[in-house]
Amino acid sequence: MKGHLRERSPGRWAIILDVGERDPKTGKKKRKWHSFSGGKREAQNECSRLISEITKGQYVEPTKQTVAQFLEEWLLFIKPSVAPKTHERYTEICRKGLTPLIGDVVLSKLRTDRIDAAFTTALTAPRVDHRKKKDGAPSKPLAPLSPRTVHHYRRVLVKALGQAVTWERLTRNPATATTPPKVERKKMLAYDVVQTASMLDALRPTRMFIPILLAVTCGLRRGEILALRWRHLDLGDNSRQMSIQESAEQTNDGVRYKEPKSGRARTVALSASTVAELKAHRARQAEEQLRLGIRPDADSFVVAQVDGQPLQPRSLTHEWVRVLGKTSLPRIRFHDLRHSHASHLLSAGVHPKIASERLGHSGIGITLDLYSHVMPGMQADAAEQVDVALQAAISSQRKAE
Template sequence: MKGHIRERSPGRWAIILDVPDPETGKRRRKWHSFAGTKRQAQEECARLVSLIRHGGYTEPTKTTLASYLDRWLDHVKTGVSPKTHERYAEIARKNIVPLLGDVTLSKLKTERIDAAWTKALESGRRDGKGGLSPRTVHHMRRVLIKALNQAVTWEMVAKNPATASKPPKVERKQMGAYGATTTAELLEAVRPTRIFVPVLLAVLCGLRRGEIVALRWRNIDLERRTIAVVETAEQINGVVRLKETKSGLARVVSLSSTVVEELRAHRVRQAEEQLRLGLRLDDDAFVYAQVDGRLVQPRSLTHEWSRITAKLALTRIRFHDLRHSHATQMLAAGVHPKIAQERLGHSTIAITLDLYSHVMPGMQEDAAEQVDAAIRRAVKPA
């Protein structure tokens, strides 16, 4: 196994390697460009020769990161959900490619990637109005690591340079939530609007946006006062599809008397509305629907929430934060976290505790007192 260097210009070197062809056994020459001193070029040549001998050598490729990411996105399409693939494609093509897309895979180094993250934080917005959030850059890094791991598997690069890049610090965002008084004010304010029932189901039942959009009357038992949450709506490129819930498990949510009364009244109004259009409301109909009964796009619900609440004298929160409001009100009232987990549809109680333990009153104090009381009873003389 041989290799030597040749000076092309001051500080620029060609590293020429004799690489055996795995099929014919004949030697082929592979050229690598290198910038640095002669000593550094010799060391790099020795390193590459060592990789060839020990089976770790990867032939240089002229494939740019942009073209590689397109290939990778096609490869992973069948292995992830359509929503996940849409998010991968958006991050790769709109965020990563403008910063690193013209770099060839063989020349993509950790230093260059770190510089890209810094630039993204400072001026990465496509509208030119500043930088991207640390959370967005964190997602960019995760997608690039995942993509380049596949390049290592395909032997297009010897190692993944994104793994060693420094992730931005992401501060945990404080969740918005309404208290009981504000929740009551909100419900009265949106009662005349079409989003009243979605708001009711989010803030008093803890349903997610997609679960509300996908909810049908057959999933509601007003006599037993329960809702069966069995599917959710997902919007991809303007197309809505129904799929299993986020946790992959169906759940049953008990309804308060207030919610039951409001749903009864809503069904009557909806039936009258559709009857005027010559339609008959049945159990297969969506609870929250367009005037003609068609499925509502999840993003349309979000836009309507933003439009209506912008006119209200209430603290602005996201529609998803109505679900957080339900959770915090439950736990602050002393409801057991296991019950909260079941109503919210979290896959494990650990998720519930991690998200909401800060709102459970006196947990630390109660724990200390209970342990102290147990020890006192144990050491109390007979």
């Protein structure tokens, strides 16, 4: 296998590869032509790389398909195998994020350094806001993308180009060797028990009280709360528990119900006070719906609109922001109520394994990683308890002597 270079213009080269076969019509050797931009040494290295790929049988015939065209093909391919919400996120990242950055690059010519350069630009350069103000004036430039956003871009690109390798459009995945942006972990916000008690007292008169109660005393996720039906609850004096079997997810096509995040159902024990609140809520809800001519049953949603219709996840979030804004409490997300419950459990000395099962984590490692900030206090308490027991034993032994 031989190859040579031909300079077309300064910095632009033709890489000509003799593949060894002869055209049966002309008798001339078949050749493969590649265009390359860069220095002579770089062109020579590219020529050597192509020869190596052909020799090893790893050569992929270049096409004119761009990265943008490939991403659209990939999105169509994965649609039947991923959740609707996941596909929506991937579509937004591909069309609004990756395509503006590298969409015009020919797929077969996409290299790691080109991707790294695009991500560096996204992290450092102000973005153009194409929206215009009401007076018609152009908007101010937007801030560069955050490392977390670029991290998500990179993750999706690695996945997409992995499929290009499987389809033999690429010999290797150029995104895997890119430098991941450094993402700082978000500081987890949570209410302590005093703030939690204050919140429950302040928001008791609102329709948000029950979803708040389920989040902060049971650790339920937003989607799990909105998928909860009365048949999932056992409010008897001896059992007092509920089964988390579904989760509500909002997509562009509406709300769908799917398995919980961990992929399996779980049972969550209820405290006596939570059961009392749920019983009172069920009575109020039934009375409210009966006045509208609606007969509630076991399939009715625990958290619902006045007419019994399911509540949308986004609506719950908006209402949480609204009612919280009327209090003097620190502003946290609705999901942070779940974090608050986890912190309360661990601070009270509940074993992380029990907390993990209650929260529906797929493994105890996730619980320990997420709530490591609670652990130092637990370790200090444990050290004191061990020391008290040890000193008591030493004192007892000395008295015996």
